[in-house]
Structure formats: C-alpha cells, structure tokens
Amino acid sequence: MDAFLLIAPVIVPLGTALLTALLAARPRAAQALSLLGAIALLGCALALTVRVIRDGTLRGSFGGWDAPFGIEFAADPLGASMVLITALMGVACLLFQRSDADPAPERPTLHPLIHALLAGVGGAFATADIFNLYVWFEVMLLASLGLLALGLGRRHLDATLKYFVLNALGTLLFLAGIAGLYGLTGHLNFAALEIAGAGVEPARLLPAAALVALAFLVKAGGFPLFAWLPASYHTLPAPVLALFAGLLTKVGVYAVLRLVGDVFDLDAVAYALLGWIAVATMVAGVLGAAFHWDIRRILAFHIVSQIGYMLLGIALHSPVATVGTVFYILHHIIVKANLFLIAAMVWRLTGSYDLRHIGGLWKTRPWLGVLFLIPALSLVGIPPLSGFWAKFIVVREALAQGQAWWAAAALLVGFLTLYSMMKIWFEAFWKKHPQAAWTPPTGTRLGPAWAATLGLAALTLAIGLYPEPLYRFAERAALMMAGAP
Amino acid sequence: MNALLATVVVTGTLLALALAMARLLRGPSQADRVVALDVVFSASVAMAAAAALATGRVLFLDVAVGLAVVGFVAAIVWARLIDKSPEDPR
Amino acid sequence: MSPRSLILDTLARLLYPMMLLAAVVILLRGHNEPGGGFIGGMVAVSATALLAVARGTDGALRALPLPPLPLAAGGVLLGLLSGVPALLLGHGYMTHLWATLPLGFTEFAVSTVLLFDIGVFFAVWGALGGLCAEAIGLDEEAGA
Amino acid sequence: MFALALGQLGREADALAFVVPWIPSLGIDLAFRLDGLSLLFVLLISGIGTMVLIYAGGYMAGMAQRERLFALLLLFMVAMLGCTTSDNLLLLFGFWELTSLTSFLLVGFKHEYESARKSAQQALMVTAGGGLVLLAGFILLGQAAGTYTISELVTNAEAWRDDPLVKPALICLFVGAFTKSAQLPFHFWLPNAMAAPTPVSAYLHSATMVKLGVYLLARLDPAFDGVAMWHDVLVTIGAITAAWSMLLTLRERDLKRILAWSTVSALGTLVMLIGLPDGDAAAAVAAFLLTHALYKAPLFFVAGNIDHCTGTRNIDHLAGLARAMPWTAAAAALAAVSMAGMPFSLGFVAKELIKISKSEAGVFAWVSYSGVFVNVIAVAVASVAAIRVFWHRGGAPVPEEIREAGWAMRLPPVLIAALGLVFGLWTGLLDPLLGAAAQAIHPALTTMPASLGLEDTEALQAIALAVLLGIVVFVLWDRIHHLLERLMQPLDRLGAQAWYGRLLLAIPALAGILTRALQSGRLSRYTLLCLGFVIAPVALALALPGAFALPAMQAPSLALVGASALLIVASIAACLVRDAFVMLLVSGFVGLGSALAFLFLQAPDLAFTQFAVEVAFVVVIASILLRLRHLGLSAHDDSPALPRAVVAFATAGVLTALLLAATAGPLDSTVPDTLAALSVPEAHGRNVVNVILVDFRAVDTLGEIAVVALAFAGTLPLFALLRRRKEKAA
C-alpha cells in the first residue's frame, strides 16, 4: 500500500492522462474520466498525507533498488502536503472547467495535458532524486507548453514561445548544474547528496549549487528571471490558468527550498543574495501589478511578488523561516488559484478582463464581491486570513534575524498589494459599468464555478481562523528538513 | 594491426569529413549541400567501423548497422525538400 | 517528369517491413547489446518517415498499428502498467519480475522489463513517428 | 451588549479576563480582558452604536443597500469591541485591520461616485498602511517583551523597557496609532472620509474608530511611563495636531468637514494628554474621551439631519433652520454647550493644562497656549453648529417645504446630547467608570481627581477667556476664512495631502518605468537578462578562492579531436550563416559531432541514439523548411551582436569552468559500480546503460516517454492549425 501511495502522485494522473488520450474519440467519457481521475488523485494524496502525519516520512525506492542506487521517492510532511494541494487544485480546476466562465476549449488533448501537468508536478514534489526532478520538470514543461499553445491564437503562440525559450534555457542550466553536482559528488539522490555535499569543500560546492538554485529561480519566477510568467499566463483559459498560477512556480520554490534549505547548507553570502533577490522579486512583481489593467495580468504579477515572500523565507534559512515558507506556499496556491477563478467569473458577468471595460458588480452581485474579498485580502495579508499568518511568520523571522530592510520591504509590498487589490475592487465592483445599458447576463452556467471558488475560499478562511494545525504540520516539515528524524 | 588500420580509417574519414563540411558551407546550391551530407553519412559509418576496430569490440559495428538502416531517410527527406523548393538561391 | 518516383515506391514497400524488423531486433537485443526500446523506436520512426515520403502522411499513419496518439499513449500506458504487477505482489513500483518459458529446446526469458521496453518502443514510434509524418504532411498539397 | 457592560460597571475594578488557546505555536491566544479603559470604550461603542443603528434606520429609510449598511455597521461594532477587549497584540491587530476594512467599505458606501471611492481609498491606504507598520511594531514589541499578551507586557515593562528593540517598536507603534487617529502628518484622511453616510461619520469617524489609536496609546501608556521618547513624541504631535487642525476648520464651508477637523483636534488633545506623565492627565483622557463622544456624535447627527432635509451642508447656504427643525436645533444647542466646555469636562482639561504649564514651565509651557487656542476655536465651531445654522438670519431664506426628519433621526442626537448635559450636572455619576479607566491608563492613580469645581478660579478664567475669544472668532468667521484661504493656499502643495496625491501618482509611474524595463515584451531582452543574471553569481562563486581547479588533461585520440573540431566548426558556422537552410543543416552537425564524440568515448548507445535522433531531426527541419520556403524566411538577425556575444561567451565560459572544476577531483563511483555489479546477476542484462534505463532508473524513462508523447500531443493542434491555414489559402 505504501509503495502505491508513494508513486500515486505520478501514476494516477499519468494513467488518467493516458486513458483520456485513448478516449479522445469520446469527449464526454474523457471528461468524466478526467474528473474521476482528479478525485482519485485527491483520495490517494489524502491517504498519503494522513499516513505521513501518523507515521512520519514515507520513503521508497523503485524497482527494488535502494537509494542511492535506484530512484527514491520520499513523502515527508512537506512533499505530502504539496501533493495534496496539487490534487486539490486539480479537482477544483476541473470542476470549474464545467462552468461557462472562460473554460478551456474541449480539445482532445486538453485533459491528457492537464493530467500530465499534474503528474509532472506530483513527481517533482515526491521525488528525492535530482535527475528525476529534472525529468518531472520536463514533463511539466511540455504539458504546459501544450496547454499554452492549445488556444492557437496569435497571443497564445507568442506566449508559448516566450515561455518555451526561457523555461527551456532554465531547465538546461539546471541540467548543467546537475552535471556539476554529479561531477563533484557522484550522487543524484538528495540524501546522498546531502552527505556527500557536506564532505566537499564549501567553495567547490557553491558554484554548482548556485547554478542549480538560480535555474530553479527561473522556474520559480525570481527577479529578474520571471519575464516568462507575466508574458504568458494571461493568455490561458481560466481553469488552466488557475492550475498554472497555483502550482508551477511553487514547484520552483519548492525545489529551491529543498536544495538550499534541506540538501545543502551554503555559504551565508548565498542566502544574503537570495534575500535581496527575494526583495527585488516582491517589489518588481507588485509594481508590475500596479501598472496593469487586465485582471489576469495584475494577478500574474502578484504571483511574482508573492514568490518573493517565499524566497525570503528560504533566504532567512532557519526552521521558523522554513515554516513560514511552507505555510506561504500552501496558502498561496489556494488563494492565487481562487483569485484567477473568480476573475473568470467576473469576466463571464461583465464581458471583459480589462478593468477599464467592466464595473457594477458590487451593486448587482454582492456575494461575488464578498467571495473576491476573501482571497484578495488574504493575499494582502489581512488578519485573520491565511495570508496574514504566512506573512507574519516571515516578517517576524526577518525582524528576529535583524533583517529590518527585508521586513520593511515585505510590509511595503503588502501595502502595494493592497493598493492593487483595491484597484480591482474599485474598477470591477464599485465603479459603474462603462456601458450604461449593462446588466449581468442571464443563463450563465456558474454553478460549478461557485462550488470550486467557495470551496477554496472556505479553505482560506479555515486556515486563517485556525492556523494551528497547519503551523504544526509546517513545523514538522521544517524540523525534518533541518535534520530531525 | 587493428589500431593502425583504425588510425588510417579515422585519418581518411576526417579528411573526407572536412572536405564535405567545406562543400556544405560553400554550397552553392542546396543540392550540393545535400550531396555533401551524403559523404558525411558514409564517413559516419566508416567512423563507427573505425571505433569497432580501435577497441576490438564488434558492438560498435551495431551502430554502423543502425546508421545504414536509418541514415538514408535523411537524404531522402532533404532530396524531397530540394525537389519541392520553389527556387534555388543560387 | 513523373510526379512520383517508382523507385521510391517500390523500395519503400520493401524497406518498410525490413526496417520494422530491424527495429524489433534492436528492441529485443537492447538489454544485452547496444539498442533498446528507444533506439528501436527511432528506427521505426525512420521507417514511418520513409513511408510518409513515399505514400504521403495518411498512408504512413495508416500503416501504424494504431493511430499515432493512441499508439503513443498506449505505449506510455504499457510502460506505466509494467510496474504495477510488482505493486500487487507487495514490492516497490517498477520492481521487474522475471520468468523463464521453457520452450523445450531452449528457454526464453520473459519479464516486465521487456514489457516496459516495448512500451518505450511504442511510445516513441507513435509520438515521433506521428510527428515526423505530420511534419512531412505539412507540404503535401502545397508543393505538388 | 450595552446592558451587559453596564452590569460590569457595578463590579469592582478587577478586570474580567477570558483566554482560549488559539495558536499556541505562535504564542497567540484568544485572550480578552475587560478593565476600566476597555469598559469605557465598550460602553461608548455599544451605546452610541445602538443610537447610530436607530438613526441609520431613519436615514436610510427606503434607500437601496440598506441591509448592507446595517451588516457593515454591526461588523464594525464587533471589530471595535474586539479591539478594545483583546489582551493579545495580534488579536488586537486582527480586529484593528477589520475596523480599517469595514471603515473602507462604509466610506465608499456611495461607491458609484468617484469622490467616494477616492476617499475610501485614502482612508484605507492610510489606516491599513499604518496598520502594517503597527504590525512591525507589535512584532518588535513582542520580541523585546517575549510575549504578545498585553497585560503581561504591561506588568513586566520594567524587564524589557531598555531593550534596543523598543525604540524602533515605538516608532512603528506611533505610526500605527497616528494613522488610525488621524494625527499629523496622517491627519488629512479623516475629513475626506466624510464622503460616508452620516451615521457612519458619526460612529466611525468621531465616536469610535478614530479613537482606536488613542485607545492603543492609552493601553500601552503604563508600559512606557518614563520613556522620554514616549512623552516627547506624544505631547508634541498631539498638541500640534490639536492646534493645526483647529486652524483648518476655519478654512472649511462644509459643516461635516468642520466637525471632522475639530474631531482631529480632539484626538490630538487626547494623544497629548496620554503623553503627559502624571495621573491627572490620565483622568483627563478618560473624561475627555467620553465627553467628546457625547457631543460630537450628536453634532454629526445634526449635520446629517440638515443634509438630509436641505440637501446641502455648506454653511453659506444654511441659515435660520431653527423653526423648520426645532428638534435638531435643540440637539445642536445641547451638544454645543458641552463642546464649548461650559459645564465641566473641557474645563477639566483646561485645568490640567494650566497645572502643567505651572509645574513644568519651559518643557511643556507652549502646550497650554495651544490648548487655549484650541478651546477658542472649539467655542467658535460649537457656535457655528448651534447658532449660525439655526438662528442666524442672513443668507438665503429657508424654503417652505423643509420639514424636520422622522423620529428615528430626531431622538438619537437629542438623547445623546442630553446625556452629556446630565453627566455635566451630576458629575459624580461617572466617577466609578472614569476612575477605573484612568487607573487602567495610570495604575498609580488611586483616587479620581475631583471634577472641576467653581472654586478653581484659574480654570474658570481660562474658560471665560476661551468663550470670549471664541465668540470673536465666530463673529469674524467669514473674514478669517477668506484670509486663511489666501494665506494657506501656497502651503497646500507642501502638505501631507499633496504628498499623498503624489504617492498615488508615483506608484503607477514608478510601476510603469520598472515594468516597461523588465517586462518589455521583447523575448531577446528577456533571454539576455535571464542568462546574464544566472551566470553572474555563478561566475562570482567560481572566482572565490578554492572554487576553481583544473582536472588532469589527457591527450585526446585523433578521432575525438576530429569530433571536437567538427563541433567547433559547426558551432561557428551556425552563428555566421544567414541562410535558413544552411543554418538548420549546420545545426544538425552539432548533434552529429556529439554522436561521433560518443562513439569514441565508449558510449555506443548514445552514439546510436544521437544518430537516430539526427535523422528524425532532419526529417522535421526539412519539412519545416519546405513550408517556410513558401513563407519566405531567412535566419538573419541584424541587431547588434556584441551584447549577445558577450553573454554567450560568458555563459559558455562559466559553464565550462564549472565543469572543469567539478571534474578536477576523483569521482565517487559507488553508484555506477554497484549498478554495474548488479546488472547481470540481479537485473539480467549485460548492457548496463539499458538496464539503468529500463530497470534501475525506470521511473526516469517513464517520465521521458511521457515527455515524448506530450510533445506530440502538444504539436497536434499546431499541425491542425497549419493544415487549416493551408486549406484556407488553397
């Protein structure tokens, strides 16, 4: 059973992808199977998480070849929770796909690509082998390229190209970094790398580790390597966009965390540099958001900005900071995906994503406003929503370590986040719709959309109102990474 | 003997490769370039044989077999390209 | 000049099965000699490309055992499933199982490894074969 | 709630506490504590809140979104109550932000007007922005004190007061409290918040929310008793705010804005009083808090009634309303009496100020003069609200159709204002409440100082002077107004409001500059920046001492030299050629060179694979080229080559150096050795590479074939697009 649970994050979605591909001729069956597969993945992820909470880290190597010889998957609390949230996103987004709020076109390859993406993400979260991580990165990359190109419009192709070039180069740099690490240590397994890396002179280890970390930063969207993200995300249809927004960059952050927070202890200079990169990421992201008027583009830049906080948590490099990062990642996946989904509902009701062309929702659809405020304020970090605790932990640790500038930047960016969330609120909800005759369209099919977004909002509220269990969980993850059994 | 022959083969093949490369870059027509590619293909098979000779391991010859099986497809496709191209840049 | 080449048509008909045979041989030898599912698959891809040049994309795709996307998906699925029996027996995923079939005069080793390699073969053939054939099809009408 | 709180009044000064663990990992509990100060606030919040709800019922009768207003007001009330009873800094912060938020939604209640949105934005930006700073302050304070529990923090103040973190924490606390309570330089948002419906202004922006900052300062006052910075800053800022904002009332014509500035002034007075070090000041804080609420809320109701009935709040257009609106006029009169400091409260404050100017002359002497000024204008403002609007006969005649508003709008102002008068007459009634509150602010205070009696002649003189001068100002109101308008106009550009406007412009402007630079939409720039940034730190890391080393260099075989030469030539050629055909052909040679290299580096499987891949590569590029021929394409780029070349060489150089350094030492070959040893006996295969691929690392290969299948699935729609286009063209 354990063996199955470990590999489930890969084979359940991959199997679903393949079966939906085989069912391409029968779209209804493929759709049903797709949702079913996502639910099955959620079930497996839940079982895995429960198992990990109860009995601690689950490790297993494939083919009966023990690590470091074979490929090992390890579900520690961090990995398991990431897998769980991945599965949750899958279900939410596929549920949302059933609504008519900017759904992805039902092409034969849509569901295979979505599930392949989940498989890549799941594999990246579960694996304990650096080359295997590269493979799952590539699975993610190809799946996301396929999804980006699916729209076939000029903007989709443009977006796909930019996404491709920067991510492919990032992945190649990662591969070069793997080569460096392998050349130095002779190992690929994380645990083996940790032991072998400790035996290498720090100065010799640093260049290769830095290269890998920087390559991960490309994936994570760190400053100034994030250009691919705001260049492409907004061309995606809503459910896919939410999936991208929730998961992809977080895989990069997760990888950075694993590498420099768990496997290697690098020179302090590296963490200081990372801290400043984090600050620059926060600021550049939030200013990008302030510049734009398309809700999707605003939110895409906010992904970048929020990545900065997560990187800051990593840069602070302490168990408490790690708790903050983990907390931040989990919170942000839920909130950001939800915001994109709500934006799609706004689009359905008002007819545009551009703030200059919409309005009037607070008067006509107040509950949508309330629904929007939950993730939006959580993103800003208003207590007692999930984002507040995440931000609080990180800022407190920064102040505890005497990094006043970093803490100040974090708070300032929170302020600017508020500014741009308010912009959305003003233009979409408070302002009158620029077309005087506008009324919300009738005959919309938003039921599934409400279900998905309300579910995610409830999760945000639940984490916000009672963060203790999640904190405990993140704390265990952090301690385990710091070397606790 | 094997090693000596391998050296001879490698030397000759490299010479052929260099000439082919030069023609490939100089053109002038696309057909010229593809013809040069054909020499490169032959040289590659010869190289595999040389590798087998040099190491005394016949398994390198398997590479040559594989090349013989698939290599011509490249030439065919290039030929098709030239055949269907609207004009020659010459 | 005649629109199609008789030499190509004739030899493609002969070469296609030969290349596939070579591909299968390479696939089966892979565990002990250079080769394996991927290289075998690539040889099969070349065969499909040859056929696509000779008979057109549709002709080449029709000659595949399944349409390309199902073939590729089926290949990956076969590879994925080859690791599952071990799970049922309580081993780690992808723990390969071996059995020997006595054929009287000799023994033939069958294993899930072979299934996996066959999966790789079909995945590569379906995906890259389909891709090459489609690529060749890009200019079928326009060039004629 | 109000009744419940009144019940507590009966008990002794013992605080009522209630603690439930919430997030023990972070040291945050759901801790509530009700002491005298809290009680005073709870009574204010729930009492005035009830009146406001009744009033709003009348004010909003028949208007859309009524339910929303009530819901928000109730939510706000909850937040306020939470704030003033929390015994944990972070819990308090949560409610604090909730008040900012509900205030935002209430200020922007008439959200279809741009001005309302602007005011709401301003209110939120200032209060929530200040809130973020406050959070930093709380965190620092928590770190210095080792706890977030307020009561503990106050009790143990001796232990942590000298911590170096206290100073920055204090600065943050000041910013947080000053933004909320509209102290200089964050004072400008409050009058602008008057865009809100009147019940909201009455409740949030006079009686309750704006006093949160005051509450927080009062709450923490005992902890910082004796810290010089605490006293200096609070007294200075408070006094300046009190005086300056009173001056600003004279520039206004809008009744609500006039009242708002006087509110800011009152808040300044409160802040200043907290900053004063002795116990009497604490008593003054408690007394003035209550008094102000009891007169300012009715005055806002009055303004609301006038606005509701006449449609304007401009004092130039208002006169002689007394006959049409007798109830409102009465309420205004009652409140104005209190505001002018006639019976007791303000006089009490005056007494306090006079005492200080005597005892600490030199340090805080100027404070008492500014106090007098404040009182003078207060009298003038009270007169405007009570006399000019209702009794003055100048200006336009009152239209006939103006009638007094309904009972729901008449009663609350009258009741509250009357209550103020009652307390003024029987001051003893309040002693337990105010005493407990004052004691919470200043624990050393054991007995409530006697209320102002008629025997205190100095104070009486001060009040008399203030009234006299106030009436003079009232009479000269319009002239002073025009004079100030002329004098202060040039100063506006330097004011906080102007800076706020600049900030609002600067954010998008700065955002535009940065975003246009970083997110230029040009792929080649993205790539250049990205690679440059990745490579630079690695180069630095390689330059550190001990990072770089050279491996032992061997003489290569002739074949390897040939393969390398092929690679080099192909690489150079690929960069130089301009024709797409040649470039693609040559780029294939990089793969071919690799294949040859693999062949002579003992990697037959790789050579085999690379050759096979090259063939498929040729198939794809030839087909693409064929299609491109019809579209016309060169592989030619005339943009400047130098930056590209620099980054290319840097990248290649750094990566190559990294590889050389990484391979300089011996390789730990445990893993491959073990795999090789297991290959035949355990995995039944002689080709170790293939055994690794299908067995030892089969999961890699599973992902790899998934990638291949995905690449095909991803291109299928593109092929469909290309076919469709072709059909269209045909």
Add this chain to the structure above:
Amino acid sequence: MTMLGFVLAGAGVLLLVIAALGLFLLPDALSRQHAATKSGTLALGLLLIGAALVAGDPGWWIRVALILVFLLLTLPVASHLLARAAARHAYTREQLREARDPEIDR
C-alpha cells in the same frame, strides 16, 4: 588474409577521400552526387570487408553483410531522389523531356 584486409580497407578509405574530393573536382551538384553517393558506398563496402578481414571476428561478417545489404537497398533511393531533385533545378522542363536517346538520335 590480414594483409589483404588492410589493402582492401586502405583502398576503401582512399576511395572515400576521393569521393569527398569529387565534391570539389566535379563541376555541378548532379555530377558530384555520382561521386559522393556511389563512390562513397563502394568505399564503405571495401572498407568494411577489409576491416572484417583484419578484425578476424565472426561477429563482423554478419554485421558487414547487413550493412552492405541495407546500403545496396537504400543507396539507389537516396541517390535517385537526390539526382532527381538536383536535375529539376539544373535543367529546364524541356531539356528533361527532350533528352536525347542515343539509340535513336545517333
């Protein structure tokens, strides 16, 4: 036997180089094609047979045979198609249709 192998292989290498030289010494793509594909194949045949003789390994023969069979089967296709393509550019349509027939236009 080894000597014979050496000579054959040497001749093969020489022929390969000559084929490559033909790329420069012959006037146009069509002519060069003769040298490259055909001499190249012949060169490979000689080289492989010679090398097999030198190596003296039975494993060589089966592979050399396989290579030669495939070369003989595939080379004409490639060469023919290449020449066909080159000819389309080198000659006009009329030239191609009305090429002389030596048995008639003697």
Add this chain to the structure above:
Amino acid sequence: MSWVFALALFAAIAAGVFLALSRNLLRCVIGVSIVGSAINLYLFAAGRLGATAPPLVPAGTERLLEGAANPLPQALVLTAIVIGFALTCFSLVLALAIKQRTGSADTDTLRHAEPPEGADGKPTPLNDRED
C-alpha cells in the same frame, strides 16, 4: 578531460546561447536546441572521460571490464537527448506556426501577448476575441 573537448563544449554552448539570444525566430529556437545538445555532452563529461571500454558486461562474465565507461551518465544523457529532441520538435513546429500565423519571424515585433502601450502610456487591452 582534454583541452580540445573542453573547447568544443565551450564553442557549442557559446554558439547555442548566441543563437538563442537572437531576434530571429528560427535562430532562437535552433539556439536552444544547440544548447541542449551541448549540455548533453556536458553531462556526459561530468561522469569523466578517458574510458577504454563501453559499459557492457562481456558475455560469460558478471563484471564490467577494467576501464569501462561510467554507465550512469550515459543513461542520463540518453534520457536528456530524447527529452531535448522532443522539445526541439515542439519548438520547431511552434516557430513555423508563429511565422505562418503572424507573418513575422522577428521576436521583438512579436507582441501579441504583450502589446505595446498605447498613447496614454497604459497597457493596451488584450484582444480576447481574436478569431
């Protein structure tokens, strides 16, 4: 390791990056592909060069020969080659589709997802209703 091989690696990476930085669509895509090929060699070299036998266990024995090549990087490189090729195929078809769809091969003028700002300096609204 040998100098000439290191130089070849350097040249291939430099050429690939140089091309990838180009504004020309085709050069850019091919550049990424060349970098991929170069990094494959790079990964291979990390497992050390200088072997004298391929990593195949000779018949009748159970061990590799002395001096046999390191099989692990070879397996990794094989995986990387395949992945790189899949990516190259996708990118080439993508490049073709872009050229066909937009008529341009200059990536700097390819601004459909991120259109240039309007006269007011604000971002141009995206055209979501394109075909």
Add this chain to the structure above:
Amino acid sequence: MKLLTVFSLLLRFLLEVAKSGLATAWLILRPGVRPTPGLVRMRYAGLSDTGVALLGCMITLTPGTTVIDIDNQRRELLIHLLDDSDPAAVVANVRRSFETPLRRLFPAGDQA
C-alpha cells in the same frame, strides 16, 4: 533456371559496380580534362513495375549513371551520365548486363 539468372545478375552487378567505381574515381582524379555530364533517355520494354524499379536501382548503383526519372507512360528511363562522351555504349552496357536478365525475372504483366 531463375536462381541461376539471379546469381549471374548479382555477380555482373557487383562487377559493374566495382568497375565503374574505379572508372569514376579515375574520372575525378584524372588531371586536366573535366568530364562533361549529360542526360540520356533509354526506352525499356517487357518489364513489370518492380522490374523497372530494380533496373533503375541497379543503374543508379553503378557509378557514373543515375536514373533521374522513370516515365511509366512513355516507358522511358531518364538517366544522368557523369561522363557523356559515349552514351550509346553506356546504354548498351545497361541493356546487356541488367535489362535482359531482369526481363526474364520480372516480365511485364507479372506484377510482383
């Protein structure tokens, strides 16, 4: 009988390949005079499609000659000659060495 024909055809073919291979090598290396290439047509008869395709292959494999087109309607082969000095001899050689045996092996109407 057929087997013998196949065997002799194969032998003659290999001989031709070797012979003309050397001739081509000489043609390339011969100092001074450059060969003049040219096109010739050659009619064929009595061969099935497979037969003529094989004929084309053999002609192509022989150095110095390449089949450019097989015109099924006109029953003609279009051949490119590296050395156009004696086309008649080349055609005669092809007929003798390849066409005759092939006609026996793949007669027209016998569609293989």
